Amino acid sequence: MDFTSALYLGLDHPSRTLAPWGQFTLGTPAVLEAPPGTVETAQALAELVGCERGMVARSTLHLFWDVFGGLGGRGQALYWDEGSYPVAQWGVERAAARGVPARNFPHHSPGALARLLARESRQGRRPVVVCDGWCPGCGALAPLDAYLEVVRAHGGLLILDDTQALGVFGVPEPGLPYGTGGGGSLRRFGLQGPDILWCGSLAKAFGVPMAVMAGGAKVVARYEELSETRVHCSPPSVADLHAAERAVAINLREGDVLREELARRVGHFRGRLRQAGLSAVGGLFPVQRLQFPPGVDPRKVHERLSQREIRTVLQRSRCGPEVSVSFILTARHRAAELDQAVEVLVEAVHGRHPGRTRHE
Structure with a gap:
């Protein structure tokens, strides 16, 4: 018996269940030409999680490479929940290597974050706060509403890795333990806004090895323009995109x-x-x-x-x-x-x- 798979909803997408494709990959980087269905799939996922616009990538590692690589050295400072998943921490390390000040704060502690930002507010940097939506270690949702309140008090940005919660949690609904819709933590808390950047992999509940970034239309467009992985790495394959389309359809149905x-x-x-x-x-x-x-x-x-x-x-x-x-x-x-x-x-x-x- 296997209790190691994170395919929470049991979605595994056999090839016979996917729409056919003429080419597995186009052989071009996404900056030149994206595979068919890329824009539509990214938008469907953005709407699912409660954001204006989305951008897909092969993994959260690709996304975080772009997100943290695009932070400005002097104008911003990073603050990350010390319980954050390692891939997000790798992104923080990349930003720190480029000169962005980076500090951690105690796990799931908005009070500690508020005190930290209050002490450092005189430095004049815009705070960028990083956390996971759900922590498997302590078995709890992050206090996203409290985090966002602190972030907004300082004119900052909240970057959320919601890989675990996507497909599991959704809008609270009586009688449904996880809520409805499966849109993840933002839907669970009823949060939205241009100061939130949502990132997550579909490889857990949705069973698809690709990732999506979602947020306000302007901030996603900025990261799409600055993206290095869209230039130097392959985009999700046509098969990945078809599996994502199927996962979204099954989730809706x-x-x-x-x-x-x-x-x-x-x-x-x-x-x-x-x-x-x-x-x-x-x-x-x-x-x-x-x-x-x-x-x-x-x-x-x-x-x-x-x-x-x-x-x-x-x-x-x-x-x-x-x-x-x-x-x-x-x-x-x-x-x-x-x-x-x-x-x-x-x-x-x-x-x-x-x-x-x-x-x-």
Whole structure:
């Protein structure tokens, strides 16, 4: 049983389900000619997440290379949540190497950010604040509304990596644990504005290895003009774009149904953990980071699960315990699989030999 895949909604896009294409790639950089459907797909994704305009790229690494490379050295300063995903931090490092002042602040702490910006406001630089929408480590949404309030008080820009939340969270709706629409964190909080730059990969819930940047029309146009990866790197392939089109269509047609199914699976898993005397961080988000009793070594638990052919993630958290074991759930997992996995997990936690049953 596999609990390592982040295809939360179970979308995998077999070739037979995609529209056909005459060329896999055009052989030209996007600055000369974008593959067919690029503009339409970027716009559909921008509207999904609640922004005016979008721009696609092969990955968030490509996007952040452009975003942070385009920051001005003297006019702006970077402030990043210390729990941010490493790819965003690589972008911060690129900006810092170009002379942009960069400081981190405590994870999910708008108060610390406010105090930091207040101290440095006399330097006259525009603050650019970087954070993730959802943190799998502590299992919580970032306080985006509070972050944005601080950013706006100083005339700054909020850069959001929303890869985890895209396709899972959406507009709050009674009876729907994740909300409706799957547009991500901005939709969850009801936030929008030209001082937000949204970035995210479709490789999780939507199952497509490409990324999109979205925001106000002017700011996206600026980064599109400054983009180095549009000149020196390949754009998403035609196949990627067709998969993205399919993912957006499925999300519109049956995304809320898939998210309800996912929530049931996560709820079932957490219920079985409680019955077994165990627990996990993550709420109803599909990444469930296990919490073990004192003295239990997560590495040994992971190894024992592997011996029973149950694949889990040995996770080094940026904001939690140094090492932990996580189960990643999808809408395709069956209740019987989850029941069996928890039974084996209990044996692994208590150090029983992988070949023995509970009655031996």
